[in-house]
Amino acid sequence: MDDLDFSAEEKLKGIVSLLRDESYQWWLTRKYVGAGYTDVQRRAFLNLVQGNKSVPEYEAEFLRLSR
Numbered sequence: 825m826d827d828l829d830f831s832a833e834e835k836l837k838g839i840v841s842l843l844r845d846e847s848y849q850w851w852l853t854r855k856y857v858g859a860g861y862t863d864v865q866r867r868a869f870l871n872l873v874q875g876n877k878s879v880p881e882y883e884a885e886f887l888r889l890s891r
Contacts, residue, residue, distance in 0.1 A: 865889060 830838070853862065869889040874882040 828835075869886075872882075872886060872889060877885065
C-alpha cells in the first residue's frame with residue numbers, strides 16, 4: 825500500500841477491511857468445514873502439479889483448491 829497515494833487513515837481502513845475478511849473466512853471455515861476436509865484440500869493444493877494440464881486448466885484447479 826506504500827506505493828498508492830492514500831492517507832495513513834485510508835491505508836489503515838483498507839488493512840482493517842482485509843483483516844476482517846480474512847478473519848471471517850477463518851471463522852466460517854472453522855465453524856462449518858471439518859478439519860479432515862480442510863486437510864485433504866490442503867494436501868491436494870500442496871501436491872498440485874501442472875502435468876499434462878493446459879495453463880488455463882491448471883490455473884482453474886489452483887484457484888479451486890486455494891479457496
